[in-house]
Amino acid sequence: MPIDVDHCYRRYGAMVYRRCFALLKDEQLAEDVMQDVFVKLWTHEERLEDQGLSSLLYRIATRESLNRLRSQKRRPETALDPIVEQLSGFEDEEGRSVARQVLDRFFGGEQESSRVIAIMHLHDGFTLEQVAEHTGMSVSGVRKRLRTMTEKIERLTEEATR
Amino acid sequence: MSRSTSRVPDLLIEQLLLGEITHQDERWLREQLSSDEIEQRLSVLRAANREHALREGAEDTIGAIHARRRVAAARADLPKKSARSWQFALPGVVAACLVLFMVARPSGEVTAPELTAASDTTRVKGLANHLVLHRRTGDDAETLANNARAKNGDVLQVGYVAAKARHGVIFSIDGAGAVTLHFPEQERGSTELEQGGEQLLAHAYQLDDAPLFERFFFVTSERALDAAFVLKEARALSSRGEARTGVLSLKSGSAQLDKSIEQQSLTLVKE
Numbered sequence: 001m002p003i004d005v006d007h008c009y010r011r012y013g014a015m016v017y018r019r020c021f022a023l024l025k026d027e028q029l030a031e032d033v034m035q036d037v038f039v040k041l042w043t044h045e046e047r048l049e050d051q052g053l054s055s056l057l058y059r060i061a062t063r064e065s066l067n068r069l070r071s072q073k074r075r076p077e078t079a080l081d082p083i084v085e086q087l088s089g090f091e092d093e094e095g096r097s098v099a100r101q102v103l104d105r106f107f108g109g110e111q112e113s114s115r116v117i118a119i120m121h122l123h124d125g126f127t128l129e130q131v132a133e134h135t136g137m138s139v140s141g142v143r144k145r146l147r148t149m150t151e152k153i154e155r156l157t158e159e160a161t162r
Numbered sequence: 163m164s165r166s167t168s169r170v171p172d173l174l175i176e177q178l179l180l181g182e183i184t185h186q187d188e189r190w191l192r193e194q195l196s197s198d199e200i201e202q203r204l205s206v207l208r209a210a211n212r213e214h215a216l217r218e219g220a221e222d223t224i225g226a227i228h229a230r231r232r233v234a235a236a237r238a239d240l241p242k243k244s245a246r247s248w249q250f251a252l253p254g255v256v257a258a259c260l261v262l263f264m265v266a267r268p269s270g271e272v273t274a275p276e277l278t279a280a281s282d283t284t285r286v287k288g289l290a291n292h293l294v295l296h297r298r299t300g301d302d303a304e305t306l307a308n309n310a311r312a313k314n315g316d317v318l319q320v321g322y323v324a325a326k327a328r329h330g331v332i333f334s335i336d337g338a339g340a341v342t343l344h345f346p347e348q349e350r351g352s353t354e355l356e357q358g359g360e361q362l363l364a365h366a367y368q369l370d371d372a373p374l375f376e377r378f379f380f381v382t383s384e385r386a387l388d389a390a391f392v393l394k395e396a397r398a399l400s401s402r403g404e405a406r407t408g409v410l411s412l413k414s415g416s417a418q419l420d421k422s423i424e425q426q427s428l429t430l431v432k433e
Contacts, residue, residue, distance in 0.1 A: 009224050014214035015176045022172065038227045039234055052182030058173050111315055113368060125169035130187065134173070138365035140343045148340070148370060 009038055012053060016061045023065040023119070033068050037061045055134045059116060066115045102156045110149065113137075117145050170194050175203045293332065293380040293428045294321040294360055312430040314371040320344050320378065321362040324355035327382030327424070331392045332363070335405040337374030337432060341396045342367075344378075346389055353387040369430070375406055377429040384422035 016037050021030035037060045041053070110118075117135065120126045121142075128146070132139040174191050177183035178200070183191070191200065295306040296319040303319065306312070320332060322345075331353055332345040345363055346353055355361070369376060381392050395410045402408065410425050 005227055006224055009227065010220060011180070013220070013223065014211045015180070017214060018172070018176075018210065035223065035227050035230055039230045042231060052177070052180060054173070054177050054180055054182045058176075111368070111370070114370070120171070124171040124173065126171050126173075127190075130171070130190075132365065133184075133186075136365060138344065138363070138367055139347055141365070141367050144340055144342045145370060148338075148372075 005038060005041075008041065008053060008057075012057050013038075015054065016057050019058055019061040020065050023062065024068065029068060030065075033064050034061070036064050040064065059135060062116050062119055063112050066119065067112070098157065098160045102153060102160050105156055114145050114149060117142055118149055121146060175200070175207060179204055179207050290323075290325050291327045291330070291380065291382045291424065292323050292325075292426060293378055294323065294362075295319070295378060295428055295430070296321070296362075298366075306428070306430060308428050309431055311433050312369055312376070313433040314369055316369045318367045318369065319362050320367055321360050322355065322380055323360050324357055324382070326384075327355060327422070328357075328384055329353040329387045330355045330380060330382040331387050331389045332378065332380050333393060333396055334376050334378045335396060335400050336370075336372035336376040337406075338372040339400045339405065340372060341393060341400055343389065343393060349390040349393060351389065353389055355382070369432075373432055375429055375431050377405060377427050379410065379425060379427045381410065381412070381423065381425045383420050383424070385420055387423075 013034065017030055017034045020033045020037070021027065024030050024033065037057060040060050041057065113135070117131055117137075120131045120134065121128065126134065128139055128142050131137075132142045135142070170191065174183060174187050178188065178191065195203075295310075296303040297306055297312065298317040298319070306318075312318075322330060322332065324330060330345065331343075333341055333343045335341050343349065344367065347364075379396065381387065392410070392412070395412060399405055399408050399410055406429070412420075412423055412425070
């Protein structure tokens with residue numbers, strides 16, 4: 001099914017931009033990544049279904065935004081920090097600094113799909129079943145992935161605070 | 163009464179506005195937020211959409227996207243897309259897969275004397291119950307044999323052939339000891355199997371970085387199974403350090419009197 005980029009952008013562009021901005025907290029970056037998201041849509045051309053593209057575009061936007069964060073050498077505080085704070089329990093500035101180090105190490109070593117799952121569940125508030133539905137994975141797989149990630153974050157936090 | 167609006171995913175509000183929300187998600191959304199709260203969030207989105215349309219020149223942005231795509235295509239020398247999508251091989255002869263079989267003894271305990279780390283014995287069973295694993299490779303799929311090599315990130319499609327069993331439970335244990343249920347999707351779900359050839363589970367499963375192996379088990383029976391009980395025994399097997407080559411002990415509970423219960427497994431060796 002060929003992509004009608006004009007139609008897709010007009011229908012979903014604002015949504016994709018909002019998603020990118022929510023994670024990147026930078027207008028120019030969000031605009032840049034948003035455009036990349038629609039380019040990536042072409043690689044999914046043969047797997048598109050009749051239902052709307054919102055879930056797919058949201059997922060691509062999440063993944064691309066997280067990839068961009070990884071590539072940033074100097075990263076301002078982003079929407080992702082609260083995730084580690086939530087898991088590690090740090091609330092003070094020193095703790096947040098530790099949390100950012102942990103986040104860098106953690107997200108640097110994870111698969112793209114794992115990062116997307118973590119964001120959808122821990123940051124966005126999707127239930128496990130909703131994450132599974134929107135990513136096309138099994139609930140068991142999502143649950144296992146999150147459990148493993150939580151254990152890793154706890155271990156990294158422990159190492160960082162020794 | 164409603165929960166904090168900050169924990170309701172933005173995507174669901176977006177999909178509600180777009181008319182793409184599923185019935186299930188909409189029902190959940192309306193349980194979390196009042197109608198006023200939903201309408202407030204929709205109003206915010208409508209205003210943001212108007213602002214976005216005014217701020218961004220749509221034609222310019224669309225042109226930029228096309229330009230990026232041309233650059234990306236030139237770099238990657240992308241081939242023309244084939245019409246084939248992610249299709250799993252469905253061999254006409256199901257005996258193409260190599261599987262392990264264990265037969266239940268009357269006591270309900272299953273044994274497999276040939277199962278050792280050094281010498282996994284395999285038999286090809288034409289039309290018996292068995293597990294199937296396919297791995298995505300580009301636009302195609304390959305069927306994985308027992309002890310096939312696999313790695314972190316491999317996307318698998320788990321399936322089965324229920325030649326004679328009416329019920330089954332499929333789960334895996336990885337080298338880190340984690341037990342993952344694949345069928346049914348929930349522990350309390352129906353264990354009834356589809357008959358008539360190879361059946362693929364509804365969702366793909368991606369391997370993670372657990373070391374050494376991931377072993378997939380298929381427990382079958384003529385009677386309905388208690389998936390929670392099977393998983394409990396799986397965790398016990400894992401905690402004993404026997405996940406790689408051990409057999410499930412299914413000699414208690416309702417499994418005790420079930421002479422039709424069988425189990426088999428298919429192991430992937432992690433690179």
